[in-house]
Amino acid sequence: MLNKSNLLGLCCFILGVGLTSGYFLFLHSMPIQAQQSQPFPYKSIVIKQANDESLNSTDEHVNPADGNFQAESIAPYTHKIATLTNELELKTKQLKRVEQALKLAQLDQLDFAKQLEEKFIAEDENSQWSYEVETALTDFLITSDLSNTAQLTSLECKQTLCKFSLVADKTNQQGHVQWRELNDKLALMPWWQQFKLTSSNSTDEQIDFIVSTKE
Structure with a gap:
């Protein structure tokens, strides 16, 4: 049979084991509680991502529309500019031909006048x-x-x-x-x-x- 001293020692041993187990359980549970007690970074990240996605979504829906609108509004003027450019090039070529013909005519006129002048002097x-x-x-x-x-x-x-x-x-x-x-x-x-x-x-x-x- 256990005497009082042995019984007291056994109780102390059991109490010590219980305290030790409780201490380790407490340490093990702290990271989980810390994570549960600080939800803000995770939520803020989620909100930021949602905002980024909404901005990206807005860009995707707005920019192409703006581009199409600009292209449609500029297209008629681009066609007119191309037409006017072609007409200008054509007129420039025609003007050059006229200038060349005029120069040749002037040279012919000078030669013709010179021939008449020579005949006039001789008569x-x-x-x-x-x-x-x-x-x-x-x-x-x-x-x-x-x-x-x-x-x-x-x-x-x-x-x-x-x-x-x-x-x-x-x-x-x-x-x-x-x-x-x-x-x-x-x-x-x-x-x-x-x-x-x-x-x-x-x-x-x-x-x-x-x-x-x-x-």
Whole structure:
């Protein structure tokens, strides 16, 4: 039979084991409780992810729509710009061709005028014909109402060619316009039809003619 001392020792042993087991159980349960007592980081992460997903979702739904709207609004202007660019390129090419043709025509005119000038120098003077052409030109200026805007300053005729100059009045500001008008009216004169070839060179102040009865 157990005596009192042995019984007391056994109780102390059992109590010690119980305390030790309780202490280890307490330590083991602390991380779980700590995790359960601090829910905020986990919840905040979930909320942040939800917000990110909502932003991403919004971007996905808004940006493509904006892009489509911009593309649809810009498309008509892009087509117009392309059309205008093509038209401009075409007009530029046409202008270059006209400029080249004009340069060639000017060179041909210079060569033609030079040939007439050389023939004029080589021919003998015809005083009677000079008088007739001068009279016809003077009457033409009067009847065509051009005597106040242009004056005959020199005239000389040879056997088949005549050379004369007209000077604009100082108060006349029409420039080349008046010379075009003069040329148009001269072409309608019966006596002018005797000339088969004509060459003229003009500035705003003066126009020079060389005309020939032979081609």
